[in-house]
Amino acid sequence: MELALLGQGPRAETMMRSAMERGKWVFFQNCHLAPSFMPSLERMIEQIDPDKVHRDFRLWLTSMPSPKFPVFILQNGSKMTVEPPKGIKANLLKSYSSFNDDFLNSCGEKNQTFKQMLLSLCLFHGVVLERRKFGALGFNIPYEMTDGDLRICISQLQMFLTEYDDIPYKVLRYTAGHINYGGRVTDDIDRRCMMSVLGEFYCPDILNEEHKYSQSGIYKQISPALDHHGYMEYVKSLPINDTPEIFGLHDNANITFAQNETYALLGSLVKLQPKAASGGGKSREEIMEEAAKDILSKVPKPVPIGPVMEKYPVLYEQSMNTVLVQEVIRYNKLLKSLHSSLNDLLKALKGLVVMSQALEDMANSLFNNMVPGMWSGKAYPSLKPLASWVLDLVERMDFIQNWIDQGIPPIFWISGFFFPQAFLTGTLQNFARKKVISIDTISFGFQVMRETAAELSSGPEDGCYIRGLFVEGARWDITANMLTESRAKELYTEMACIWLVPEANRKAPDTGIYRCPVYKH
Known part of the structure; x- marks a missing residue:
């Protein structure tokens, strides 16, 4: 077999013509990265004469999904797809199938610690991959994490355990969360979420043999005295279908996942629908x-x-x-x-x-x-x-x-604004002009109201009341005046009215608050 990395167009053409005569196999990698070469490749394949080409000649192509890939080649070739495993169990099986006892015992005196942290790291890898299926509940952007991210984290884990007497959790979290996995994360809120999840899997608690990664105890730490076979048996005992608890999500997340799958299916059916109407009906x-x-x-x-x-x-x-x-x-x-x-x-x-x-x-x-x-x-x-x-x-x-x-109005429906940023700036501007201070020194404080929108008959002296926000993944308890868990089968709940209070030189409290992102839907 002769292999060529695309980007070497002339060499690839020469290699292919030579292979057709000599009966060699040719392997072109990463076709999606060379769209300019695809027309030439398509033309060469169209010109192949089965009677003149060596019977042992084979052409292998690899590509990510790409609209530039020639349809002619797809239609006339045999196709194979490599799909990533689905589910935490499948991801763990894939990871541990590549390990052996020599690898698990490669850290000398810290073998047991390495085994425990390796299991935790592989679980984290599966959680990060599978969170994508929950849509915006998982991550704002469905990032394509790879096995390479896991491998480099494992290599760093081995290195730090070997070279340091104490486990440098802070360094491990930084390299994994900000560099290896985090290098793919472009959204600040997603990065915050990932670091929070990573903190559950890279911490001193995981070295406890009784440690549970989920409330039910299905996902847990096991004895580091086990060999590779013992770890494989534990992984095989895990459920095929993941429960939302391992992701730190409410059971309602499964409903969101099912909805996303249904919408995707129906969307595909709509695209396949013929434009010409059949008989009957309008x-x-x-x-x-x-x-x-x-x-x-x-x-x-x-x-x-x-x-x-x-x-x-x-x-x-x-x-x-x-x-x-x-x-x-x-x-x-x-x-x-x-x-x-x-x-x-x-x-x-x-x-x-x-x-x-x-x-x-x-x-x-x-x-x-x-x-x-x-x-x-x-x-x-x-x-x-x-x-x-x-x-x-x-x-x-x-x-x-x-x-x-x-x-x-006494209370503003913030969801009704075409450009809500202008409304928020206008509110700050009113306060700045009233108090004769620079608008750059002002920011909003927030007070959740116990009164309903109907009970707020007049606006506040400073700032404004807003309504129209919805909470996903939690709900606001008016009685306790705090965020709490969602009710079963309640995906969204309307947020209570909020008083946006302009404050000069405001410092946000360090505790007792959750910095909740707000999205336009």
Whole structure:
């Protein structure tokens, strides 16, 4: 077999032509990294004459999924896929299958410590990989951790145990969490989460033979006196389906996982759906027309900006006037695009105007209950399907219209803002101008209110009340005035109203708080 790393195009061509004559095997690695070579490779394969090529010639190609990989080669070749193991048990089996007794006893006097920490590290590797299946509950971004990350951590563990008298937990956590695994993590919140998880697997407690990694004790430390066979037997005794407790998650996380799998399946079915409607029922065009007319009947027309600017002029003392005008301008751009494109689509369906590619894409989105790209590009971030998105837009416009008609509300629906950052800045600006201090020295303090939104009839003297936040993975207990565990089968709960209190030179408390990230959904 002759092997070539792609990036060596001319050498690869020469090697392949020689192999076809001599009956050699050729192995081209990492085809996804050489998209410019793919047309040449496709042309060479198309020109192969089975009657003139040596019968022992074989061409092997490896590639990650890539849209640049030639379809012709895929259709005419034999395909094999290498999929990562699913589940913590499968990951542990894969890891420990590559070990032996000599390896487990490679740290001399610290063999037992190495065995215990190795099991803990392999468990951490499995947890990090499998957290991805829970979507945003696991990590904001599904990172591609590899066996190479685990191997370098194991090598470092061996080195530090051999060279240090005391176990340098801080160094081990830093190298694993910030460099090896953490080198792939780009989100600060994900990094914080990973370091928190790692702290459960790289700590002095794991050297206790009775240590449990999960509350049920299914995942636990075992006797380091066991040999490789004993460790394999323990791994084989673990359940195939992981329980959320090993990930530090509530049982509701399994519901989220099942939903994600279902949505992915249904999304694939929608993409495979033929564009031509079969017999019976309404035609595709009729469904699109009904959807367009229904949306036009529900969504209000753009708000006249002149009267709004006249009623809410720019005032030094009240930044909320400017915030409102900016919100109206942003929503108007979206509403104009929505009404204009829907009217054009209705005309195109009747044959009055040409059905452009943009209109056809929008029509397909309406048929599939998806938000058209020409709208989402001008709208606020949202993951809702079309029907829910339209209802949400109507509710947002009601919030804006009530503000215009009735004045500044006592409590703000923060989810209704197109650009909530401007609202938050405006609140700080009001406080800064009132107190005549620099806005750079001000930040928000937070007080969760016991009163409901209906009971808050007037706004606070400083700052503002907000509603419309939801908590995932926990819930707010109004009686105890603290975060607590979710109820069974309750994926989301509405957060209590919060008073955003502007404070000069604020220092956040070190204890008693959780720095909770907030996301637009």
